[in-house]
Amino acid sequence: MSEVSRHDLLKRCGHLCLWLNVLLMGVKLSVGYFYASRALFADGIHSLLDVTADMFVLYAVSMSAKPKDVQHPYGYSRYETLANIVIAVMLIMAVYAIIYDAVQGFYQPSLVMDFRVGIVAGISIVLNEASYRYVSYYAKLLRSDLLMSTAVHQRADAGTSVIVLLATAASFADLTGADLFGAIGIALMILYYALPSLIKSIKELLDQGLDTARLAEIETIINGVPGVVDHHFLRSRFMAEKGYVDVHVVVSPRISVSEGHYIGDVVKETLLKCHDIGDITVHIDAEDDQHYGAKLPDRLTIQEWVDRCEHIDSFQIHYLNGTVELDLVTTQERVVVAEKPLWLSVYRLNKVIKC
8 A cells, every 4th residue: 555545544534533523522512511411521521632632643644644854864753653642641631620520510419411411422422433443444454553543532432422321321310420420430431541542652752662572573584584694783663653673684704795785685675574664774794793892903904914915916804703804815826924913813815816
């Protein structure tokens, strides 16, 4: 699925939820206010917050569609994470407001709820559950955490409406405080959905990596690429619905630079086929050098030693096992090698016959 069609579907689902929640918000707040139902009014506040959340979702989808640039080399996916945090904080604030209002209601006379409150709650249940099924289908199809979060909000709204419906029935059964307990139940349900979302998004902003099981799968994929000897320094982080991975891949020290680069490209392309990987940076190593910290000479220093030798036409450097190995190439029969320095562990003399 192309990125254009993907973002079109995200926007379509976002607009559907937005206008549905605008309609339900107006009806719930109006009926809840005029028929003195704290539970329905609290449900209306939930729908109001859903409207605000849907606007953040649409904004985040619009921003995340922007291409990478100099200021945002990893793209704009973190806008989705930020939107999730803002939405979750707003929901938690609403929980406080709803519970505070319900506690105040305990000191006021309890009233029997109007049957119209139950009708509105029933309509809300049907519409929100239908929208949940529609949006969650596309969330799974697009593998979008943000869209799935939007779908869950719709089901949460349906759940709060169920509580309103039960509170209405309980009030007709002359159960004192049914409306107030219904409002508190709504608040707790909102908190149930909002708190895990907030924690997950904060962990993303703190660059929490992929889980252990997923990293083990990625390691298996890397080691399965032909030419890969081993790997180390595997790091990851999570942005929106995608993982970003850095890894050092060990290849044979005797192959060419271009072949090592090719193996690294194969590792990258293989991992990018995974739906949850957004990007990967592959560093090619000739060995597992994570424990080596010795300072080794550069090419200019090694060139000075080679110049002291006689009849050496060229040389190739291998930085292995924390030391230097050299392949010396000559076309002469007689070669004079200078005294071996401490940094040199092995040198091999390769004679080339001229044709």
